Amino acid sequence: MTGAEITSLAAEPMLPVPYLVAGRAAETHDCVTLRLAPARDSLPPFQPGQFTMLAVPGVGEVAISISGDPAAQDGTLTHTIRAVGAVSTALHNAALGTPLGVRGPFGTTWDLASAAGRDLVIVAGGVGLAPLRPVMLGALADRGSYRRVCLIAGARTPAEFLFRSELAAWSRRADIEVELTIDQPAAGWDGQVGFVTEPLARLPVDPARTTAFLCGPELMMRFAAQALLRKGILAGDIRVSLERNMQCGIGLCGHCQFGPILVCQDGPVVSYALAGPLLTIREL
Amino acid sequence: MTEPEDAGPAVFGLDGLDRLVAVLIGEGYRVIGPTVRDSAIVLDELDSAARLPAGLGVETGPGYYRLQRRQDDAVFAHSAGPGSWKQFLHPPRRHLWSAGPDGEFRPVPPGSPRYAFLGVRGCDLAATGILGRVLGGGPQRDGAFERIRQSLFIIAANCTEPGGVCFCASMGTGPAAGPGYDLALTERIDDSGHWFIAETGTPEGARVLAEVPHRSAAAAEVQSAQAEVSAAAQRMGREMPPVDLPALIRDSRESPHWADVASRCLACANCTMVCPTCFCTTTEDVSDLTGDHAERWQRWASCFELDFSYIHGGSVRQSGASRYRQWFSHKLGTWHDQFGSSGCVGCGRCIAWCPVGIDITAEASRLVELADLAQEAETRREDD
């Protein structure tokens, strides 16, 4: 991208950059992973934890976390989208070649590098695994920089896990600890049955050397954080990914406020030391 | 014609005011100022100073605003009307981009109007500065807002006639206008006539003033004008309690007071519409029947809207109490965390235009009371 192009993109932060759907893979009955390729100019590279604003012209725009490999240098963006509303459903159904608009990447990062030399405990609930996938990929790409890498992922049923073939591959590796657990009894599943906090409570940890990354429904992150705190892990060593209504993604529309935090700029990744007390306030 | 680099304040009469407006229009500015419409003093485009609301004042109170005939012909002797300058800086509706079947996103060409704001009071001038920090002071900036603000010519009006709902003095924004004006006028009507004492704030202000016939103000005139403005500070309708509001609000998140306000608040969003610093917006997407041509628009939003905080499945803030708490806490508390100052300038509009007369200063005072009571109860418990 030329300097002039960068300036023009910065001058109009509400103007989407055209991308096309270059690949799609169904993850579950209502989730799909889209790979987007730039129609012309690429946006800047992303860091794990960040999101983009994806626009379907005429339908709307939503904030979606990036679920791709941070090391990929091909200019594409990967998002895993659950069809929950008008825009996400349109994205979920977008065929190959569909033109979309993208703005970003925005927001704070998981800051994996700051956890170098420590044990990583990654706790994902439901589609919360998507924003954490870049953390896993980043850790695996530089495995020697981290001590233990532990992933605990919960889903409603076996069929609702995202990235199932990747999870299976990670489960087979001797250098990662992977625990999968389902909420609802399911026939044909011989793995763990229980809420994601249960394998988490059982996990032996060294609190002084552990950094935890949590993503999922807000209540699940709170319960998981409480389980980690009970194990002696400091709130400042727990990071959560928050979610709020976003209209602009750039700190100008006011919708994503969470107390003093603007989730699009001070988040979505926030230290639990800051987020914890706020998360207990009803309807904040 | 007088020389540009005058040493001190200038004085001119009504004919000078006429000339000032004419000069600005002649230079291509759209002059916006107060004028009467629909039984209120609103802000609108003026084609001459004759449109100013001469001889009109206002009587204001919680949920109350009435025009009043004055004994004199003062043009600036009225406090904040329902509209604020934000409707020009940060329009209620804005077309952001268009998209065609080719997948291209086209920005809307900026139609940068050059505005001259005539009669900006201290509270509203501070509000303009606050909007500047919100929309133009962060890592991402609102380009359209910045373009308008860059070409803005501001003539402030030092206030000598505070209203019943005003509390700019306790918010530190008035009645004297703070820095940020090109020219500041203090209106004076006495035995010798109807005058405006003009102070220059910028070289552009000096240049425009040079086009208006005027004389240098005598020291006595300047002092007298300043005294009137200072006296106005003592005649405020109300005041915000002088406490650390952000800390009070942080400690009051679970206060029973929010339910009390909610029993009165209609969540009608009037306060956010008339507030000169409320800036929240929502985007809307429209397309034609073929679906080939789509547009994205931005419109004013309010945190009182039920779906303002909507995320998959429902809104985070559903109760009226939580939404009032959000508005109040943001305006007086977390605005400091986000933008480095209070969001409230003490103009009192939210009090006048609340249909049930909720007074933000009274609600703040009540929170102080409740906090003090809780503190006393705590102390008594410890003593036991």
Place this chain on the structure above:
Amino acid sequence: MTEHGAQLAGSGIFSGLSAEELELVSTAARPVWFGAGQRLFLEGGPARGCWLIHDGCVALDLLVPGRGQVVVQTLGHGDVLGWSWLLPPYQWHFGAVALQPTTATELDTDLLRTLAEQDPRFGYTLTLSLFQACVQRLQATRARLLDLYRSPHDRR
């Protein structure tokens, strides 16, 4: 302290017991091992025995007519299996089967109940320990009931 006592002391569940109380409990303890697929007990059976799981995975299941044996919960390292021995009618409400090779400490609950009746203070502490495990299990179960991962379209 015996090896069992040390193991019990290290478990979160019995950490509230004093050293003497732990020794009492450890006299009722013995190490056990289950192979994958080995059933510990079936629902409806007489509830005797309590297991502190060290390693492996044990499933709690129930026969649901038309669905077969349904696993409602799995337990692992640090979990206590078996509470129904403490309360009448002293019958298992669910079955338990090892899903993986599992090591555990088995407690003689007849002895524990006798000790508890003789020493109410010990009984109280023992009950509180089990109650804590029960509360944690209940909270996790309630979290599952909330069905937090469901789609917003499921308006139940």
